[in-house]
Structures are given as C-alpha cells and as structure tokens.
Amino acid sequence: MSRRVRTALAALLAAVLGAVVVPGVAQAATVNYVALGDSYSSGVGAGPYDLSTCLRSQKSYAPLWAAAHSVTSFRFPACGGAVTADVIGGQVGALSTATTLVTITIGGNDAGFADVMTSCRFGSTTDCENAVGGAKAFATNVLPGRLDATYAAIRDRAPNARLVVLGYPRLFETGWCGLLAMSSYKRTILNQAADVLDGVIAARAGAAGATYVDARPFFAGHGVCAADPWIHDVSGLVEAYHPDADGYRYGYLAALTSAIG
Template sequence: MSRRVRTALAALLAAVLGAVLVPGVARAATVNYVALGDSYSSGVGAGPYDLSTCLRSQKSYAPLWAAAHAVTSFKFPACGGAVTADVIGSQVNSLSTGTTLVTVTIGGNDAGFADVITSCRFGSTSSCENAVNDSRAFATTTLPGRLDNTYAAIRNRAPNARLVVLGYPRLFETGYCGLLAMSTYKRTILNQAADLLATVIADRARAAGATFVDARPFFAGHGVCAADPWINDVSGLIEAYHPDADGYRRGYLAALTAAIG
C-alpha cells in the first residue's frame, strides 16, 4: 500500500471517528412516531381522505410533521369521532416499546363537541347556554379522570416515548359576521368553553409528564368569521367547525413544530 493511499485511509478513519466521538456532531436520531386522537388529529376538514371511516387526511399536522422530519416510522390510527375510550381500547395497539414520539388530541368528543355545536348553531340562546353549561360541568368533573386513564394507557404501551398532547383552538372570532351567523354571545360562550377545555387538558397532560401544546395562540385571528378563517363553518356537515388545510399546516403544524422542533 502506497504512502498516499495510507494517508487517505487515515484521514477517512479520522473523519468517521470524529463524527461519532466529537461532542456536538450528532447522528440522525431514530423517530418512531404514532399519531393518536380524534378528528382534529385525523385531519377532518382538510381532505382528501383515505378509504377508512376515520376520515384521515395527509394534510393533517401529523403526516405533515412526519414528512418534514423524515421519521423512521409513522403510524396514524387517529380517527374522526374518537373519544378517550377509543384511544384506550384500540388506538394504543399501534404503540410499542420502540415508539419514541406520540401525539394526541382527545377529549372534545367526550365533552359533547358535536351536540354543543349543533345546539348553538341551530338552537335558541337558552339551548346553547344549557349545552355549554353541561359540557363545562363534564369537563371539570368527569373528563379529568378519562384523560388520566388515556395518558396512562399510552405510557403503559409506549414507556420510552415522548408524549405530546395538543389542545383545541377557539373556533370563533367575535366581530360582526353577517345576519345568518351565530350571535356574538353564542360565539363568546363557546370560546370560553374552549378555554376551559384547554385548561383541563393542559393540567392533566402536565400531571402525566406530557408536553402540552396550546393551539389557541396559533389560530388567533383565524377562527370562523375572520377575514382569513382557518376553521370551516357549516359549508360541509362533516367538516364543520374543524380546521381547513391552512389550519392544520399554519396552525397545528406550526404549534407542534414550535414545541418540539
């Protein structure tokens, strides 16, 4: 072997060892990501959807984050309409000891999201108030225990994963929105209910040692009735009051990226 070849090999070996041993030079990390949750994780509102009944969209924040980070593996059992029992009963089956990252939005359907929205959009002011009050009572009494059980089930199946719990946005701006829109009062009490739900979810997430991601600041100014809304109104029955593609990318994805990179 010539001196020139030996010198080149020595230089190559030094470079390889340096990349492994020198502090600050990191190797690519293994990221096995599983996205759990309800319609706000599955991507309802963004479309187009897969062929399942879960209405999963590749425009949701989870597949967008996975694609941007070139993850090692990505599983997407999040499902429109899911409640905490669905996460515990079936979605956690996608987790394992090798899972390194879990995201989840859950709790809104447990607290009666669809019924509350329907009562407020199409019912009287009093029916809206009653529905909101029932939801608030549930959120402060029953929901905390359900969230605790859900996060514990995730931890049990994925003990080595970072758990990231994302909250829900306020759905509405409260300025003038036309004669056929929900009243300012209804929109205000719905936003207040969303604030309470965020407080409850954040508290239980932190108690479980999870990272809580507050979506509200990232959607501020882009609710229903905004000049540039990222939340669908009632133009589509299934997609009503869910983020659109901008909401998932510019709202949820931005919030997740700000929290974990």
C-alpha cells in the same frame, strides 16, 4: 512489541475512532412516531381522505410533521369521532416500546362537541347556554379521570416515548359576521368553553409528565368569521367547525413545531 500488545492497541484505536463524531455531520436519531386522537388529529376538514371511516388526511399536522422530519416510522391510527375509550381500546395498539414520539388530541368528543355545536348553531340562546354549561361541567368533573386513564394507557404501551398533547383552538372570532351567523354572545361562550376544556387538558397532561401544546395562539385571528378563516363554518356537514388545510399547516403544525422542533 508483542503480537498481543499490537492487537490490544489496534482494538483500542478502533474503539476510539468509532466514538469520534465528525464535525458538521449530523447523527440521525431514530424517531418512531405514532399519531393518536380524534378528528383534530386525523385531519377532518383538510381532505382528501383515505378509504377508512376515520377521515384521515395527509394534510393533517401529523403526516406533515412526519414528512418534514424524515421519521424512521410513522403510524396514524387517529380517527374522526374518537373518544378516550377508543384510544384506550384500540389506538394504543399501534404503540410499542420502540415508539419514541406520540401526539394526541382527545377529549372534545367526550365532552359532547358535536351536540354542543348543533345546539348553539341551530338552537336558541338558552339551548346554547344549557349545552355549553353541561359540557363545561363534564370537562371539569368527569373528563380529568378519562384523560388520566388515556395518558396512563399510552405510557404503559410506549414507556420510552415522548408524549405530546395538543389542545383545541378557539373556533370563533366574535366581531360582526353577517345576519345569518351565530350571535356574538353564542360565539363568545363557545370560546370560553374551549378555554375550560383546554385548561383541563393542560392540567392532566402536566400531571402525566406530557408536553402540552396550546393551539389557541396559533389560530388567533383565523377562527370562523375572520377575514381569513382557518376553521370551517357549517358549509360542510362533516367538516363543520374543524380546521381546513391552512389550519392544520399554519395552526397545528406550527404549534407542534414550536414545541418540539
């Protein structure tokens, strides 16, 4: 056998052996994960928080998922109070062509989440009805365009990433909750508004080719007024109507894991 033939056979053997996957040995995938969004992604309500003004918590679903999956890289620009313009104008800067996974919650602040909750908690039934009606109209008529622009900006910066859009939970149980609580009627129409918002987000995520994750089933039975609530009431001003640490772990993290592993 000539030296040239032996050399060719050796190269072929090396190539074949290099392509063999050893049974039982998992091949580690590169996961470059970026968590975008508002307070429901940054972890408001879970605490403790970083030193930024964004109230980022390592007990939010995003860092919990990253830690459980030993990701290659993790970036966490999600920020409490963020609207779609903040994601487009700033947060997408954390993305690149190397990004393989993006998660996001966004849209609630665009629809006036804080003002609606304040109107319903401290205002009259009419105040609450008007605030909820305005938020539902905004979510139906204006928010779709803003979401489309946001998802397009993410796709532009991270064309190789899987985009996962998480919705919002219903915040309330509607049974008896004490004399000082919001009425069952107010809690019901707020939950209905959450359903409208989630429906819009799901539709626009689908149109963008993203994976939509419905958080509502995972929080069911654990809203404000539940025996074991995972949502803060008004006891903490900043954290009011946000998940607590259990909500992020057993609600959002469980929802995300059910969708993508």
